[in-house]
Amino acid sequence: MTTIEVDENEYGAWTVLRVRGEMDLVTSPRIRKSVHAAVAGGRHDLVIDLSGVRFCDSSGVGVLIATRRLLRSCGGRLRLILPDEQDGHVARVLAALGVQRLFEVYEDVPDALPEPAGPAGAAGTTGPAGAGGSSGASGADFPGQRVSDRIAP
Numbered sequence: 001m002t003t004i005e006v007d008e009n010e011y012g013a014w015t016v017l018r019v020r021g022e023m024d025l026v027t028s029p030r031i032r033k034s035v036h037a038a039v040a041g042g043r044h045d046l047v048i049d050l051s052g053v054r055f056c057d058s059s060g061v062g063v064l065i066a067t068r069r070l071l072r073s074c075g076g077r078l079r080l081i082l083p084d085e086q087d088g089h090v091a092r093v094l095a096a097l098g099v100q101r102l103f104e105v106y107e108d109v110p111d112a113l114p115e116p117a118g119p120a121g122a123a124g125t126t127g128p129a130g131a132g133g134s135s136g137a138s139g140a141d142f143p144g145q146r147v148s149d150r151i152a153p
Contacts, residue, residue, distance in 0.1 A: 003021045023053055048067070
C-alpha cells in the first residue's frame with residue numbers, strides 16, 4: 001500500500017515540509033494540499049525535505065514543479081533537500097527528467113535555511129543562503145515547457 005507522511009515546521013520566515021514515504025499518483029494530492037495550505041496561510045518560503053522519500057514517480061515530480069511555479073507567482077522561494085547519502089532515488093528521477101536544475105538543492109535542512117535553524121519565533125531570517133549548498137539553479141523554465149499547476153488525483 002502506498003503511504004506518505006507530511007510534517008510541517010516553521011523556522012522564522014521559512015516553512016519546512018518533511019515528506020516521508022512514496023510520492024506517486026495516490027499520494028501526490030496530499031503533498032499538493034500541504035503546499036497549498038502553507039501558501040494560503042501566507043508562508044511563501046518553503047523547504048521540502050525529500051530525504052525520507054523512497055519512491056517518486058512523474059506525478060510527484062509534477063507536484064514539485066507546480067509548487068515551484070506557485071511560489072514564484074507569489075514572490076516566494078522553494079528549496080529541496082536531497083541528501084547525497086540516501087539512495088538518491090528522487091535526485092535520479094529529477095535528473096533523468098532534466099528538471100533538477102530548476103530547483104535549489106541542499107543536503108539538509110540547516111544548509112537550506114538562511115540562518116541556523118530554530119523554532120518559530122526565532123530571530124529573523126536575514127542572512128544569506130548556506131554557501132555551497134545550492135545546485136546553481138537559474139530559476140528559468142525550459143523554453144516551450146508547459147507544465148500544469150494542477151495534477152489530477
